[in-house]
Amino acid sequence: MSPKTIEESSVTLSQVMQPQDANPAGLVHGGVIMKQIDNAAGVVAVRHTKKICVTASIDRLDFHNPVQIGNLVTFQASINNVGETSMEIGVRVETEDLLTGKKTHTGSAYLTFVALGDxxxxxxxxxxxxxxxxxxxxxxxxxxxxxxxxxxxxSEKICQDNAKHCTD
Incomplete structure (x- = not known):
């Protein structure tokens, strides 16, 4: 299996946020953003492996700024590291106010995906x-x-197996 460059699998996805994406305050639900982060990272994983890939974990997800209805949200995703069967994919989320052109770093996430065979x-x-x-x-x-x-x-496994090994 030949090594691949990060550019071969990176992806940029964009979506305009609609009223159905928002809560009563007019701010887009974090879960809507999370789903698109997972989608973007999943595309990267499949592009890199040409296999079915599944989300194993979300290591970090930080929201920096809110997203409004009507904003264009862009998800830039690329691989940071690969293991034997897994990959860490980073996703940067940016929001653009289409009326002003102002772009804002909205959030960042690190996800681990695992490639699966038939x-x-x-x-x-x-x-x-x-x-x-x-x-x-x-x-x-x-x-x-x-x-x-x-x-x-x-550490969690040790604690689950024997509570006396847990630290407060």
Whole structure:
């Protein structure tokens, strides 16, 4: 399996927010944004692997600014790191007020996807061919997040298996 560049799988999706996307205050529901984040990341995962991919976790999702009805919301997604069968995909969310042209960083998220074979079991994913200093930096940061995520999972499992090993 040949390594792939980040550019081969990156995607930008945009959508105008409609009244059905909003709460009574006229702000778009966070869940609507979350769904589009998951969609954008899923496209990246499938493009990279050419396999069915599923969301394994959302490591972080930070909302920085609200989204209004009528705003154009753009989701820029790309792979940060790959493991054996999984990938971390970062998604940047930007909102544009179409009447003023003002763009705002609305949110960011890190998602882990797993590639599945025909039997719906995890399968290996192509390695990354990192080209730029920014891609290498994002890869290093993703490796740190993965180590922290796995350590937290291990700690939770120990706690679940034996409560006396839990710390407050």
């Amino acid at each position: 039997d719906f079991r995890p399968v290996p994913v192509p390695r990354l061919n990192l080209k730029t200093a920014d891609q290498k930096r994002r890869n290093r940061e993703a490796i740190r997040r993965r180590k922290a995520r796995l350590a937290e999972k291990k």
